[in-house]
Amino acid sequence: MNTPRELLARVNLKYTRQREIILDALRDLKVPVSVEQLDDYCRSHAHPINLSTIYRTIDSLSQVNLIYKSYNSITQSTMVELVAPTHKHYLVCVECHSMIPIKMCPMHSILDTIEHDYEFEVFSHQLEISGLCAKCASKRK
């Protein structure tokens, strides 16, 4: 279990209360959240942080790979999450927008072919799977 202090020190970023709050928030929330949700969370926990600071913090933390930015095409918003030790993808429900983590990743099955056939050096990938979660599917009936 790493404290925000330790994490920040490890990547040579100064410790600040704001960065700690944001890291704690993301650890709490567990799933990817929008900037708005992050802002709301801080407010509702009596630790309001200026929006510019939130954006700047997201920038610096993602540059040093402590957090990960993605884009949710259903809600059309930028999402942020703590970088986890294990590679993850999500199922996104088009109805309730919940993001369900899955462990599997289909990439490795085509990685070699890509690097080979297209002479393309793969750095990373983003996968978003949209559909209907079980809960919302049952509500529809």
Added chain:
Amino acid sequence: MNTPRELLARVNLKYTRQREIILDALRDLKVPVSVEQLDDYCRSHAHPINLSTIYRTIDSLSQVNLIYKSYNSITQSTMVELVAPTHKHYLVCVECHSMIPIKMCPMHSILDTIEHDYEFEVFSHQLEISGLCAKCASKRK
């Protein structure tokens, strides 16, 4: 070969000069383009279209599935392309931002598992593979 007129008629959308121009542009450009690139293209071909109209056209054409919207996380911009008869994904170069279409799709290999294990009804998916294209890799040397 379908003319814009035919395409629009098929989906019950009125033919207009602007819609035709945009469909032609996307057919010409072949790869996904940003709204800005689309706008530039129209301008430079002596067919400037008001930006609101471009946005509105993108909306209506994507609703009827004539075009496809996606998000490029490298350039952080919304991309638009003509819907193709064959399912496609792209390799995105982090350096020159070129988008290289690939034919393969790794999804089918995990689709069953997802629908089964997660009780999730998959509608669609987005995959973006970032890295370095051969051209940019050689320039780096």
Added chain:
DNA sequence: GTCGTTGCAAATTCTTTGCACCTGA
């Protein structure tokens, strides 16, 4: 003490909207 970080307000960028006019069917 220094340099990076923050808050605030203003600027910028991207996208949407209201409305009068226009145009395709």
Added chain:
DNA sequence: TCAGGTGCAAAGAATTTGCAACGAC
């Protein structure tokens, strides 16, 4: 004819920036 489409200008939302004050090391 007339419902739907367009241009324009203005509004909105999301994000970035300049700058003075502040805080970590």
